[in-house]
Amino acid sequence: MKWSKAYIFTLKDSPSDAEIPSHKLLVRAGMIRKIGQGVHTYGPLMLRAIRKFENIVREELEKSGCIELLMPIVQPKELWEETDRWNKMGKGLLKFKNRLNQDWCLGATHEEVITDFVRKDIKSYRDLPIQLFQIATKYRDEIRPRFGLMRGREFIMKDAYSFDMDKEQALLAYQKMFDSYNRIFQRLGADFRVVNADSGNIGGDQSQEFHILAESGEDHLLVSEDGSFAANVEVCPASDEDENIKLSDEEAPLEVFDTPGLKTIADLAKALKKSEKQLVKTMFYSASKDPQKDLKPVGILLRGSDEVNPIKLKNLLDLNDEPLMLNEKEVRSVTGANPGSCGPIGLNIPIYMDKGVANLKNYTVGANKDDKHYKNVNHPRDFKTERVVDIRLAKEGDLVPNGKGKLKSYRGIEVGHIFYLGTVYSKAMNASFLDKNGKSQSLEMGCYGIGISRTVQAVIEQNHDKDGMIWPVAIAPYVVHICLLDPKDEKVSALANQLYDELNKLGIDCLLDDRDERPGVKFKDADLLGMPLRVILGGRGVANGEVELVERKTGEKRSVALNSMTSVISDWWRQQGI
């Protein structure tokens, strides 16, 4: 593409609502543009990157026998009612009525639609195994869309589904998909990790996430140093050395004491000269699916140094969305005190105790009276707990659950997720087949997603510098960026056009900056757009019989004789292994 015929408009400044580098850079390059919160137009350059990534995904899935189809984004309530997800999906599922007052939703995922599709065709185990996929636009009604495509409402996703005759075959399909995903992200050229994950509203009992590592990643990953364990913090079992120490202290008598003005755990630790680990805090949440109607308060006991893991809590309470923490007024209505002076003693609500608290003795909790605490608190002597649970967030330095050393922390952007579903959907939707004995069985299922648009941005979040984006060759909108410095010099211009034609003929996507602009402007734009290889063709170089090549990633420069430029570039291209 020649710049003069292209639609490329770059900006000097980032939009005010862009917080992370990739978002700023994609907007500055005109590659994405917001039309509403969480909804973006993909500009021509972005669409090229997206399509290239889609093709990698398509090729790798087809290699393993996965077949492409295309399902609708607008879906009828009736299908979602069969699995009860019309109710269970939470507010992320956008529902609406059409002109005939019928209920529909925008597809946030397609388990119901695909299960409906195959149940009409599959009759026998001979029709299995089957893997189907689509690459399509989806919509999730994110409450706070942010970071450009990272957490958008409308997005492009690849979703695949497997159907098998038994669990063994289903786990083979899962493994095949796992392998395909690894090939896909390797081809992409991204630094990624695979971690154990929560199954969320999708259901099922085994799932792993693929994360592209990046400082700004919304996900917190915990990985053992030997690589034998990796989990999203959301599901990472928490375990540390302290919690396993059983204290042999005698239980001292319960005692109230004054704690005027001590509102936080930090205040209390300072005043009592204890570490936060030795204190116990009580957090209050609503266990209700509709807190407006019915609060259903529950208390959570944790060590002062720990944090509640909202996903563990959501799963514990069997909720559809993450539970709401009670506000000050609600806490007072439950306990009679402000949140800084609350504790479990005397409350008539369910209390869940984190396992980190289980072995503590003679500890301190709020007394449910403003500015008062109890000390020498002991359970079960002083209060009753519903259950001891693993409810806290694991963190770096915690013990690896498999016993192999300590956890290391990473930030990641979730770009892929694979689930073994079992028969949750097929049973609910009556998707069955006749097995070898002529007996009707429910289909074993798996589902597998890749956030296409999110991945493309994540790649930039991982690969950029202060000057702009650094595209990996595999999905760069154009692979070679020719800066024609003297477009009015006929000889230079002819050479640039010749190179452009030759590279395109070799299948090497080429962008030719043929604008009548100063070199500085062209270099700045080339840095911003970040195509892998820059070719600088100017009057002076041409006079010396030379052209300059610059690799965007390394900044490495080399001069190449004019008459060998095409072959040098095509050699470089072959080395990229694309």
Next chain:
Amino acid sequence: MKWSKAYIFTLKDSPSDAEIPSHKLLVRAGMIRKIGQGVHTYGPLMLRAIRKFENIVREELEKSGCIELLMPIVQPKELWEETDRWNKMGKGLLKFKNRLNQDWCLGATHEEVITDFVRKDIKSYRDLPIQLFQIATKYRDEIRPRFGLMRGREFIMKDAYSFDMDKEQALLAYQKMFDSYNRIFQRLGADFRVVNADSGNIGGDQSQEFHILAESGEDHLLVSEDGSFAANVEVCPASDEDENIKLSDEEAPLEVFDTPGLKTIADLAKALKKSEKQLVKTMFYSASKDPQKDLKPVGILLRGSDEVNPIKLKNLLDLNDEPLMLNEKEVRSVTGANPGSCGPIGLNIPIYMDKGVANLKNYTVGANKDDKHYKNVNHPRDFKTERVVDIRLAKEGDLVPNGKGKLKSYRGIEVGHIFYLGTVYSKAMNASFLDKNGKSQSLEMGCYGIGISRTVQAVIEQNHDKDGMIWPVAIAPYVVHICLLDPKDEKVSALANQLYDELNKLGIDCLLDDRDERPGVKFKDADLLGMPLRVILGGRGVANGEVELVERKTGEKRSVALNSMTSVISDWWRQQGI
């Protein structure tokens, strides 16, 4: 693709709601499946046909400098309010609120979004001309979806938009698009016509439709025999020889007479021994944008033999949707009589007179009393008309508006539509640029659609027989269909697989039916699926050193020596010019 690895399930019976052949066949072939009214999943074979057509469209548009991007389906109210189409689009625009109670709609068309996109980039006439396009899913809330993809709610469309500095440049862009469309539909191999058309809710003052001809087509096209004129009946000016005859009769005195039991024009014509052309009927419509609230009745006078053209009437009354005809109760409230005895005399509502009535004298109309009519009615003596207008449907045999002969009638399926828009959108949305004199000007625009999914079905509506579909080579899911009749015969199977590999290597898409099924089943499925060239490889043929080729379209059969089959097929392929 080998059938054993593919997802192909054919049905013997058509669904009960399928009325036209293409709909029945696509469902029977498993190529589309309804998940709700007007919303379909595209099966793997269908997706291949769609992608092939998309690529033809993409190639032809890119040839003429059109650049691809991708816009969202979910769009904020604010953009649509800028053009007032939030209100004007009618009920086809599906609106909804998200979880934050903000107003959004599903994109039925993208003029607002694209105009918003370019207005942020375009500063100078030097940035022009620009043509952008996308291929994307759209949604229109059709009240009565039918015929499969023909009138679906969710569909795939290519929409393109041009931006120019003046009308001259804009009409050049329009012409370029007209040429691209002709190339696209020629490559598709379809029999199509281009006709003048209504601009509908899109606006603008020049538009043409591309129709694939088919008996079941919903559109009625009127074409002059010499090809110099073609129009959709919706906009075709009506003119016939009778209406131009000026009668010199004296005006006779108005007279009421009894017409007991004569309710229809046919009844009246019979009783009065006149032709329907000599009678005048009065039709009543609501000119209101919200007939529930405010009826705003109007009367339309036509010759008994004519029909009201709802699009002409909609445009006359400046409505967003086609006007509602008054029901019997409403007619009685306006006229005091049943619809069979109504007329214009004495009514206090606007009366529009079709030009076919203008020259009539001493005619008959209802008297606004049950079972009474007036005769010897004359205007303007007996009643006042708002205006004489062209409000009737033109029909075969009418005069061609350009005076060149008579109109011939066709049925068509609208698959493309091009509009010259002028500055309707750019003015409303402040999309301007600085011209050569540094003066701010509104962008001149055009917009151009092709219904991708509809076109693919329309091709089958035009190309099928009693046994199944007949795919044109250009978009056939697979070009060659190998029927392997004796899959257990190792020699035959090896030959089939060899041919399959060789053809795929040559880039000839191949489907190999390797199922363990009877020949009859395979032939029936091959007829239904309708791939252009069938290759029959069976034990008997192979023993004779022969293979049979059958062209789906012509049924032409020929035997070919086994050792030349690949070269014969590749020669055939080259002749297709794809």
